[in-house]
Amino acid sequence: MERTSERLAMIREQLRRRNLPDERVLNAMAEVPRHDFVPSERSEHAYADQALPIAAGQTISQPFIVALTATALELQGTERVLEVGTGSGYAAAVLARLAAEVYTVERYRELAAGASRLFDTLGYPNIWVRVGDGSLGWPRYAPFDAIAVAAGGPRVPPSLLAQLADGGRLVMPVGDHEEQRLVRITRHGARLSEDSLGPVRFVPLIGAEGWRTPDRAS
Numbered sequence: 524m525e526r527t528s529e530r531l532a533m534i535r536e537q538l539r540r541r542n543l544p545d546e547r548v549l550n551a552m553a554e555v556p557r558h559d560f561v562p563s564e565r566s567e568h569a570y571a572d573q574a575l576p577i578a579a580g581q582t583i584s585q586p587f588i589v590a591l592t593a594t595a596l597e598l599q600g601t602e603r604v605l606e607v608g609t610g611s612g613y614a615a616a617v618l619a620r621l622a623a624e625v626y627t628v629e630r631y632r633e634l635a636a637g638a639s640r641l642f643d644t645l646g647y648p649n650i651w652v653r654v655g656d657g658s659l660g661w662p663r664y665a666p667f668d669a670i671a672v673a674a675g676g677p678r679v680p681p682s683l684l685a686q687l688a689d690g691g692r693l694v695m696p697v698g699d700h701e702e703q704r705l706v707r708i709t710r711h712g713a714r715l716s717e718d719s720l721g722p723v724r725f726v727p728l729i730g731a732e733g734w735r736t737p738d739r740a741s
Contacts, residue, residue, distance in 0.1 A: 526558055529570040537572045538590050545594045551620035552590055559641060560613035577611045579631040581726055588723060589614050592694045595707045595720055596669040598622045607657035608673030612638030615650050625650045626664050628657040630729060658730030660686045667691060675703040675725040680732035696725040
């Protein structure tokens, strides 16, 4: 069932009211059918201003956070993007409408498989999915012009910084298990600058350069 009116209401009531300035991001959010990326029993809440649970104890992020991250990446359409934490695939689908290529890494095989099927069904040929440790990135396709991390860690993983191209932007939640700050790191040659985008709360980034377990630091 087409739910265009709900998507447009999401853009109008949740995103424009928060003064997100990038029309390309707003258009991409309006085009991606979020309801296809949430569990069927949660479909009626697909366009609500909230995160929703999905399989494997993970979540699909609040629409505003997806839009904020995409806006902070400043994509123009030619970029190669790395996403850490595929989840249901929604954010990757949005990024795929904003960049040339999206490489997304997911820790849970069932989520990666489900997202891959959706990308094939909905027609996203510029997304590649890999099962693995997202904290280590995807070195084979580095460097990346932009990196979006959809899980919170105690610090930005060095491997991800090493895979960020000169002039590239990385957006990630950094903090403890209870609350993080969404930060944007920009590479200027050997120098890195950091901007804070506000408080957030994400599932933990589990991996060699993240947390060892969902409830204990590495």
